[in-house]
Amino acid sequence: MKLSLFFISLLLVSCNGGGGGGGGSSVAISYWDISGLVTYQFVPATATGLDYAGTTELPMRNVIVQILRSSDNVVLGSGSTDDNGNYLVKIPQGSQNTSIKVSARAEMTSPSVIIQDNTNSNAKYVATGPVNVIFGDTVISTLIAPSGWGGNSYTSTRAAAPFAILDSIYTAIKKVKEARPSTVLPALKVNWSTLNVATSGDLTIGQIGTSHFNQNGQLYILGKENSDTDEYDRHVIAHEWGHYFEDKLSRSDSGGGQHSDGEVVDMSLAFGEGWGNALSGIVFSPDINYRDTAGVKQQVTAIDYSLETSPDTTPGWFSEVSVQQIIFDIFDSNADAGDSVSLGLGPILDVFTGYQKTTPAKTSIFSFITGLKNNNASSVAALNTLTTSKQISNVANAFGTGETNNGGLARMLPIYNQLVVNGGPVTVFMGGGSVRMNEADNNRYFRFTATSTSTKLTWASSDTYILSVSRLGSTIYDDLEQAPDGNILGPYFDFVTTTPGLEYVLQISTHPDFVFDSASPVEFAAKIE
Amino acid sequence: MKYIFIVFCLMNLTESSWGKVSKKKTAAIKKQNVFKNLECKQKILPLRIDYKLSDRDVEVVITGEKDIQDFQVTSVVGLDGVKIIEADKIDSQLLKKNSKATLVVEFDAPIGLSYISMNLKGTVNKVVKNQVFAIPVGELSSKQKSLNGRNIRINSVNESKVGGKASEEKIHEMKLETKKK
Numbered sequence: 001m002k003l004s005l006f007f008i009s010l011l012l013v014s015c016n017g018g019g020g021g022g023g024g025s026s027v028a029i030s031y032w033d034i035s036g037l038v039t040y041q042f043v044p045a046t047a048t049g050l051d052y053a054g055t056t057e058l059p060m061r062n063v064i065v066q067i068l069r070s071s072d073n074v075v076l077g078s079g080s081t082d083d084n085g086n087y088l089v090k091i092p093q094g095s096q097n098t099s100i101k102v103s104a105r106a107e108m109t110s111p112s113v114i115i116q117d118n119t120n121s122n123a124k125y126v127a128t129g130p131v132n133v134i135f136g137d138t139v140i141s142t143l144i145a146p147s148g149w150g151g152n153s154y155t156s157t158r159a160a161a162p163f164a165i166l167d168s169i170y171t172a173i174k175k176v177k178e179a180r181p182s183t184v185l186p187a188l189k190v191n192w193s194t195l196n197v198a199t200s201g202d203l204t205i206g207q208i209g210t211s212h213f214n215q216n217g218q219l220y221i222l223g224k225e226n227s228d229t230d231e232y233d234r235h236v237i238a239h240e241w242g243h244y245f246e247d248k249l250s251r252s253d254s255g256g257g258q259h260s261d262g263e264v265v266d267m268s269l270a271f272g273e274g275w276g277n278a279l280s281g282i283v284f285s286p287d288i289n290y291r292d293t294a295g296v297k298q299q300v301t302a303i304d305y306s307l308e309t310s311p312d313t314t315p316g317w318f319s320e321v322s323v324q325q326i327i328f329d330i331f332d333s334n335a336d337a338g339d340s341v342s343l344g345l346g347p348i349l350d351v352f353t354g355y356q357k358t359t360p361a362k363t364s365i366f367s368f369i370t371g372l373k374n375n376n377a378s379s380v381a382a383l384n385t386l387t388t389s390k391q392i393s394n395v396a397n398a399f400g401t402g403e404t405n406n407g408g409l410a411r412m413l414p415i416y417n418q419l420v421v422n423g424g425p426v427t428v429f430m431g432g433g434s435v436r437m438n439e440a441d442n443n444r445y446f447r448f449t450a451t452s453t454s455t456k457l458t459w460a461s462s463d464t465y466i467l468s469v470s471r472l473g474s475t476i477y478d479d480l481e482q483a484p485d486g487n488i489l490g491p492y493f494d495f496v497t498t499t500p501g502l503e504y505v506l507q508i509s510t511h512p513d514f515v516f517d518s519a520s521p522v523e524f525a526a527k528i529e
Numbered sequence: 530m531k532y533i534f535i536v537f538c539l540m541n542l543t544e545s546s547w548g549k550v551s552k553k554k555t556a557a558i559k560k561q562n563v564f565k566n567l568e569c570k571q572k573i574l575p576l577r578i579d580y581k582l583s584d585r586d587v588e589v590v591i592t593g594e595k596d597i598q599d600f601q602v603t604s605v606v607g608l609d610g611v612k613i614i615e616a617d618k619i620d621s622q623l624l625k626k627n628s629k630a631t632l633v634v635e636f637d638a639p640i641g642l643s644y645i646s647m648n649l650k651g652t653v654n655k656v657v658k659n660q661v662f663a664i665p666v667g668e669l670s671s672k673q674k675s676l677n678g679r680n681i682r683i684n685s686v687n688e689s690k691v692g693g694k695a696s697e698e699k700i701h702e703m704k705l706e707t708k709k710k
Contacts, residue, residue, distance in 0.1 A: 073682070073684055116701075117681075117701045119677060120677060120678055120681050120699070120701055121681070121699050122699065123681050123699035123700055123701040124698065124699065124700055124701065125701045125703065126700045126701065126702055126703065127703045127704075127705050128702055128703070128704055128705065129704070129705040129706060130706075143705055144705065145703070145705060146705070157680075157703045157704070159703040159705060195677065197608075197644055197646075197663045197665075198646070198661050198662050198663045199644065199662065199663040199664065199665055201665065205642065205669055207665065224608065224644070224646070224663065225608075226606055226608055226646060227606075227608060227644065227646035227661055227663050228646075228661040228663075260573060260574070260575050260653070261654075261656075262575075262595075262653060262654040262656070263575065263595075292573075294648065294659060294661045295603075295604065295648050295659070295661065296604055296606055296648075300603075300648060300659050300661075301659070302573055302658065302659035302660060302661065303573055303658060303659070305656070310656075311654060311655060311656055313654035313655075314654075436594070458550060479553060490550075490551070491549075491550040491551070492550065492551055492552070492553040493550050493551070493552060493553065494552065494553040
């Protein structure tokens, strides 16, 4: 820490601020400038877990630094670090006569991001260290937040962890701001604790299940030693931040839930997860290996694959890997198989903050590519080639009209079934007990254009169903019913408040744990009047 | 299948044949998106884990949701003082969809909340994957709560310049040494 002292009794020098004087030999000085450097230890994720031997020292970028009076923690001055971890803080004249300390908060203000301890009443993480004051001299010292690794286990405070998480998020923010400087990012709170463990339960004691973005708009990150820690898995952090971005600045119609690559999942889920993965590669490019470490001594890499070339065993609109690779290919400048598009991040963000928010369809690869085509007419042919390489038909519109890839099940097409006012019932089938609720085969979509202010919806189902009518991602009507026996549920009717001329989506799902007849598909029919 | 047939017939008849159509009586969950659950649950291996816990052991049942090649439990470790006395081994095997693998873990747990952490490994679509899950044992003790909160302090924040009210903020303080160069 470099401590510049401008308070010298009687023999005064010019300095910052100042309280007047002038002309004479004496100047009253109102504050000191204290400058220094704050860093943290970063442990890289490798193919064989966290590499503690490869630990590096990185600057705490854009974090809040405060100078505190040690006796009572009164803040004497504050500022933010630059991209090299340097800071300059002014403290009032006279403060030098007391013991002071420097604190680096795992927090940034522009935009607001706070790393907090969800297992301790959401206390903010703050690293503090002493300031060595030497009059008439310069003290150079560095405040380092250590990883806490003792060679065989964590043996001291894992002070680096919150700053590693914050720094990964800062990298993502910078990437977005470089591409679109006017982007305004809402406040974000990130919950991390050494107690955050891979079991679901009480968030306040660390039972967070896994690292995730939750419905309250906050991130939760794993931290349990010898089980699963994610603070240094920067692609995981960026992935979760991608969910925040999609939720806050764009629109996500994903129902979430458990998922894995290689699965045939609901198109909105596939899109959201693929986007998160792609963004992590975009943010840390050229490091495009997504790594998630875990295990005893953090020496297992649970997942390790290239975000551009990993196997896509079930390509299509329902594959998060397909979505991930399509978005990354649109970003990158590598011209590989099927990929001659190199639009960069800006046009991708434009779709997220534009068309994705206003599409009458559910958010999916169809809506995204449609928005991208709308904004980039010269790239339409190349985008068709790219999506075709992932077995997605040339995207005609946000509703995926004309899609021919049914994922191996004829009942999965069309993507949307058209309902017409007074046009009679339309029937669909779902997988029922054979697949999870968030898999594509347990979700079906209808679309309709309202002709009046009240649309009468009539429906019936052979088994448990969950029904939702939405407009631009906002639910305006929903209903669910569990089948108590093998009898038909319905027919029922109800009225939905609509606006003539506007388009709506009716989504039907079923849950395998609650269907009465798990061996049979669920049949559902609907009509509107 | 009978019911499917009935519905099929029902829906393919003319509108007048729908039978008695009732106004939906169950309270619809208005203004709440039942689909909206943004939690990202990266599930690395397609399996389901159930367990039955007693004082000294836990029986873990792992059900494949897809075929998993070379499925194995590579480690069972106790966290927060749990001692693993004995754990069944699950060596490399094919865990087929809807089939189950069961193991029993005997342990000795201290007072308070602790965990048994397991690492699972398998190959899906020719890709090797690992997955960790933890089983909670016991409940958080007052001693653990006290230890967990030992670095927490409350800062008084004087906001008189901006809002005229003083407030407090909780800080998780991590005390560092200043490294001189």
